Amino acid sequence: MRKKTTKTPGSFSAPKTSGSTKTPRSFLARIIPGLTSLTRRGPSGWMVTLGIAIVLGLVVMTAVSPFVVPHDPILYHGPLRSPPSLEFPMGTTDLGQDMLSRVMMGGLIMLQVAALSVFICFLIGVPLGLFSSYVGGNFDKTVSLVIDAVYAFPGLVLAIAIAAVLGSGVINMAISIAVVYIPSYYRIVRSQVLSIKELTYVEAARSIGAKWHTVLYRYIFPNVVPSIVTVLTVNFADAVLTAAGLTFIGLGVSVDVPDWGYDLTNGRKLLTSGAWWVITFPGIMIILLALGFTFIGEGLSELLNPKLER
Amino acid sequence: MPLLKIDSLDVEYRTNRGRIRAVEDVSFSLEKGEVLGLAGESGSGKSTLGLSIIRLVPSPGVIVRGSIEIDGTDIVKLPEDKMRLLRGGKVAYIFQDPMTSLNPVKKVGAHFVEMMQTHEPDLEKKVAIERTEKILKDLRIPSERIDDYPHQFSGGMRQRIMIGLAIALNPDLVIADEPTTALDVIVQAKILDLLASLRDRYGMGLILISHDLSIILERCDKIIVMYGGSMVEYAPNAELHKNPIHPYTQALLQSIPNIELSEQKLSAIPGSPPNMLNPPKGCSFGPRCPYAKEQCRMKPSLIDVGNDHFVRCFATGESAEVE
Amino acid sequence: MIGRVELAIVALVLIGIIVSSGAMYYASVTLGNVSTLKDQLTDLQNSLQSTLTGLETTLTVGTTDSVELTLDPAQAYDYFGWNIIQQIGETLVSVQPGSATGADFVGNLATGWNSSSDLKTWDFTLRSGVLFPDGTEFNATHVKYSFDRAIELIPQIPEGAPAGLGYGDIFDHTDVISKYTVRFVLKIPFSPLLGILSARSSTIVDPKYAPRNVQVNYTAGDARASTPVAFVGPYKLSEWIRVGGRDQEIKLDANPKYWNLAAGYPRIKHIIFKFYSDAAGLRLAISAGDVDMAFRHISPVDVLDLQTNPNVKVWFGTGAQIQYLCFQTKRAPFNDPRVRMAVAAALNRTDVTERVFLGLANPLYSIVPPGMLGHTEAFAKLGEANYTLTRSLLAQLGYNQGNPLKFDLWYESSGHYPQSEQQALLYKQALEASGVIAVTLKHADWASYKLNRDNEIMDAYVYGWYPDYVDPDDYAFLYWASWLHTNYANATQVAYYDQARATTNSTLRTELYGKIDGMAVEQCSVVPLWVSGAWAVTKPGVYSIFLDITQDMRYWLISK
C-alpha cells in the first residue's frame, strides 16, 4: 500500500537539517503557506500569530493615535497628578498631561529607534557575515576576532558609552544600539554559511562555474534567511529594551515628544508620592512591544528548526 | 510458577498524530535459566516489549492491556517505588549502544557503587567497591581502572561493563536489547559467550533481543518472531528451525546466509514494514505476504500447532507443503 | 544533591570573590586605610549607636548633595562643600542667623572692624584665645596666610571660588598690624567686603595642612589631611569616605576647643551625613525614619506630600536661588531689544512656579532676590503672558501668525537644575500661546550646556545663580556677566554697579540697583524668572533650624 506523508513541522525546517535535499526555491515556496497556516502549527504557531497581532496592534495604535487621542499629550493642562479616573483613564502627569494620550502616542520613538537600528544591523551584519565566511582566510579571521570582542562585551555598557559620545536623539540612539547587535547577525550568518557552503548543491553550483556572488546570493543566502528572520525579530525586542534603557539614563529625546521611556524616567520622581500610574502604563506598553517581538522570534525559531519535536 | 509470564499484552504510543499499536496481544512465559530470543525487523515492537517488562516504555507509550507477571506479581499495577527496586535488582536491562549508555561524567566504579547503594541503602562504600572490583575482574577488566571514565574504554569493554552492571545484583532476569549490534563481529561473539557463561553460572533467565535471526538461532532455547507489533511465531529453537510455518519466518530464514549449502539463493523480503500509524487491516504481514488471500483481511489469532509451536497465520495447514 | 553542579556555582562565586577581594585588599592596603581592630570597634559602636533611636548626641542628615571636589576654601565652589567647610571652619565675620536682609553681620574670629572712608582699607580686631586642635592660638598671621594663599592659588584654580568672586580684583594685600589686628588693603572701594569675608572662600586655613601653593584634595582614609581648613569651627571633620568621586559617608564630631563652647554650641555632638543619589531615595529615608533630617533635595511634590505626614516636620524658609533667561544678543533675532522684550512679556512665570514647583518657588521680577537690598519688581511692568504687548512688539518687526518668531530655547537636561525639562516645556507653551512665536526646545547635559554657552551657539538659554554672599553686588552683574556670553554690555549699568560698590549708604545703593533693574527691563539681556523657596524636613523632635536668606544650614544651632 502507498505511504501517506503527513505534513509535519519537521518538514518545515531549516537547511541545517534538510537544506541538502531542498533547493532554495522549493524552500521559499514552502515558507509562504507555512506562514499563512501558522495557527495550525501548534503552540509555536500561535506564539508567532499572537506576537504579530501585538506588534501590529501597537504600530497601528501609534499611527492613528494623533487623530484619536482625547487630549494633546504635551500641551494639555489638566489637574496635576490625578489618579486614573473616568475623565483620565490612566491618570495625569505632574504637569497635568493626560497619560492615556501620552501612552497612545508614546510608542513612536521606540518604534523608530528599534526599526532604524535593526535596519542598520541587517545592512551591515548580514553582508559582512556572508562575505567574510564565504571568502574565509585571514580576512574572516580578523573580522571574527573583532566581532567576537564586541560580542563578548556588555552590550548596554557599550551602547551607553557610544550614545554618551554621540549625544541624544533618535538616530544616535539607533546607531549606538546597532553597533551592539551587529555581531549577533554576523555570527549567525557566518555559522550558517560555513555549514551550507559544503553542501552538495552548492559544490555543484561552484563546479559548474557559477560566479561567487551568484553562489552567495542565489544558493546560500536564501538558506540563511530563516535564521536571519529569527535573529531580526529577537533583535527588535532587544533594540526596544535597549532604547528604553538609554532613555532611562537620560540619553533619550526631548521633553516635548511623548515617549514611554521618558514617562518611565520622569514617573520615577513621582513614585515616592505614590503616583504609580505615571510609570505603570508606559512600562506595560514597552513590555508588550518587546513581548510581541519575542513571541514572533521564539515561535519562528521553533517552527524553523523543530529539534525538540518528538 | 514461571519467572516471567506475559499475558495478552498491548502497548500503545499516544502521539498527537494518533495512536500507534507498538505491541499487540503478546503472551509468553519464561523459566529461570531459559534463554528467549526476540527476533524481528526494527520497528517490529521488540524493544518496546522489552522495555515494557521493566515498565520504561518512553514517554507517550502506555501499557493498555494485559499483565506482566514476574515471580507471580503483576508489575503493571506495581507502585513506582517498588517497581524501581525491581529494575536492576530482579530484572536487569542491557542496552544496544555501550558508547552512550554510561554517564560520561561519572567514573565507571561510581556507576556500580551508586547502583548497589541504591538497592542496599546500608551497604558501605568500601564493600561496594570491593564487590565492583570483583565483578570487573570476572569480566577481565583490570580492577585498577575502576576510577577511569567511560570515554577511556573501548566499545567492547564498555559493553562488558554494562553487562557487569546488569549482573551486579545477580538478577533473576536479564534483558539484552541488541547487545552486540554496535560492536564488530569478533567482539560480538565474545560478548554473547560471556552472556551465555553468566547464564550458566547464575542460572538467570535471559531475553535476547535482536534483528539478527542467526544470532538468536544459535543462542536461544525459545524464539519469538515479531512483526508489526504482534508475535507471528513462537516455538522452541529446534522446532522453529526445522519447521518454520509463518511466511515471514520463512522469509527471514531464507535471508540468512547458510554456510552448509553452497549456491543457495538469498532472498530479500519484498515491500517495507507497515506504517504503524494506520496499520493494514487484518494480518499485518498481509500486504507483503506471497500467499495472502481473502481471509487474510481478518486478524488471524495465535494457533497452537503442537509441540509448543504457535503461529499467527491462516496458512498453518498448507504452509508445510510450501517448502 | 546536585553535587558537582553546586560545586560549579559555588566555585564560580568563590573564585570571583577571592580574585576581587585580593585586588580590593591590595588597593585598600596601598591606599592606607587598612582596618585596624580599633577602627572595627568604633565602627561597631557607631552602627549600634545609630540604630538605637532617640540619641540626643547624634543627628543623622540625609542629602542628595555631595562635595563636588574638595574642602579647600581656595577651590570649593559648591553648596555642600561650603556647607561642610562652614561647620568645621570659621570666617572673620558671619551673618546673624535669621537675618531677613542678610546684612546684619556679627563677629566670629573678628570682634570688631572699621574701614577707611574710601572703603579701600579695612582693619579687623581678632578674637583672642581661639585655639587650633594642637593648641596653637589663632592670630593675624593666620588671616594673612589664608588670604595670601587663596589669592596666589587663583591662576592654578581658575574655576575656584576666590577666582569666581574676583578676589584678585578686590584684594591688593593683607597686613599683620599686630597679633590681634589685621588690615585688608583693597584695589577698589568695596562696601560689600563683610559679605565676601563671610563667604566660605574666606575661611581661615591651618598652615600645617594648607601648603602655600598646592590645592588640598580628598585623601582616602585620612579626614584631617583631606582639608586645609583650620578646625576652629563648632565641629571637626572626623570621617570622609568618597566612592567614585561622590561622597559616601561624612561624620562630624563636636570640636572640644570651639571658641563659642561657653554659649552651649554645638548643641549636638555628632553629625552623620547619609548620601542618597536621588530625591526619591532621600524621601523614603526620612519617611522611614532612617534619618533625623533631610535637607536638599526633597522634590516639591514630596514636600507637599510630607506636610500631611504626622511623623515628620517640614520647615520652610527664604530662598535666594534664582533662575533667569539669557539671550544671545550678538545676532538675530535677539540682537534687537524689542524682540527680547516681546519674549520676556510672553513668559508665564506663575504657571511654572505653580505647576512645576507647586508654589515652592516665586516669580522673580528683579535680578536681586526679595529680602535683599535693592530688590525691585521692575520686570512686572512687562506683565505675565502679556500677549498684547508681545504681538504689538513683534508686529513692528513683521512677525505674525503666518511668520512667527522662530528660535531655539535651550535647557540643561542632566539634573543640574531642578525640573528644568518641565520648566522649559511650560516656557515653550506660554510663548507659543502668543501665536506669533515658534519655539524649538533643545537640551544638553550640563557639560555640553556650558560648552554651548561658551561657543555662543544657543539663542535663548536658562541659567541659575546662587548667592556667594548675601548682597545685591553678587547678583546685579548677571545682566552683563561676561561668562554668560550674552555679548551684552552697558557702560551705564556697570557705572551704577561700581558706584554701589563704592558706598555704604544703603539708600543710595538701593537706588542704584533699582536703576540697573530699570534699564534691564528696557534691554532684557537677561530676564529673571523665579526665586526658589527653601525647605528642610526633620523628625518632630528636631528644633531651631534657621532657613534664612544666607541659605546656610548651621548645624551647631540645631538641637533635638
Place this chain on the structure above:
Amino acid sequence: MGLRSYVITRIILTIPTLLLLLTAVFLVMRVLPGDPAALHFEKKGDPADVERLRQILGMDKPLWQQYINYIGGLVDIGYLRQHGYPNLGKSMYQTSEEVGGQVFSAFPATLELAIYATIIASVLGIMLGVASSKSYGKTPDHLIRNFGTITYAIPVFFLGLIFQLIFGVYLGWLPTGQRISNVAPPTTITGLYTIDSILQGNIIAFVESVRALLLPSLTLGIVLSGVFLRLTRANMLETLRLEFVTAARARGLQESTVTYGYALRNAFLPVLTMMGLQFAMLLGGAVLTETTFSWPGLGKYMVDRINFRDYTAIQGAVVMFGLFVTLVSLTVDVLCAYLDPRIRL
C-alpha cells in the same frame, strides 16, 4: 594536555581580544564632538585654562602618543604597585582625581550586586529549567516557558521601579537605595559589605547590607533567570533523551539521581559555558539596576559622569567592565575544563 596548559593557552587567547577591546574603547572616546578639555569650566572658557587641562590630561599630544600612554598606563605595574589600581588617567571632571582610584572604589558595589544576582538567576533559572524539561509539553512546562519569555521582555529598571513601589513605598519593608542604611558601612577589607561585615562580626551591618541587596539583586536576578531557564531547559531536553538516562532508570536509580546526577550534570556544562557569555548581559543590566536603586557602583559612576562629559572616567569604567567580563569568561572556561573529564587528558 593537562589542565594547566589549557588554562595558559586560554589566557594567551584572551590577550588579543582584550587589546582589541581597549583600542575600540579608546577610539570611540576620542571621536568626540567638541573639545573635551574645554568642557570643564563653570564660568570662563579661558583658552589658557583649557590648554592647562589638556596638558593635565595629556591631550596636547598627538593621538598615537595618547594611545601609547593609555595602553602603557594600563600595563604599568610600578604604578599599580604604588597606587593599588591601574593607571586610567585623570578625571576630566575632577582633574585632581585618578580615574583608576575612583573606578576601583566603585567596583566592589557592582561586584557584590553581580554575584548575588548571578546566584539568584542561576539557581532560579536552573531549577525552573529542570522542572519544565521534566514536564515537557505539559502545563507547568508552558507556564514556566511563558515566565521565561516575559522576564526577557521586562525592562530591568521597570521591574526595579515596581519593586521599589511595592516593597519600598507601600509596604516600606526594604530600603530602595544605597548599599546600607541606618548603620555605618563596615570597614573596607574586600569592599563587599556582606563579606566585610561577617569578617568583622558586625551582625547589624550584615543584616542591613543584605536588606539593601535584596531588591536590586532580585530585580537583576529575576530578569536574567529567563535566559538561564531557557538554556537549562533546552539542554535538559537534549540530555533526557540520551540512552544513559534510560539505562540509569533501568538500574533502578532514584528519579532525582537520574535528573540531577545524570541529566543535569551533563546538561550543565553547556549551560555553564553560556552563562559565561550571559554574564556580559548581566553587567549591562547591572548598569540600569544601579541607576534605579542609586547603587554606588561602576554603572552608576559611569552614568553620573556622562552628565559631565567626563570621557576619561567613562572610558575607565568601560575598560573596567571589559576586564571584569574577560576575567569571568576565563574563569568559566577553566571551570568547564575542570568539570568535564573529557577535556582533562
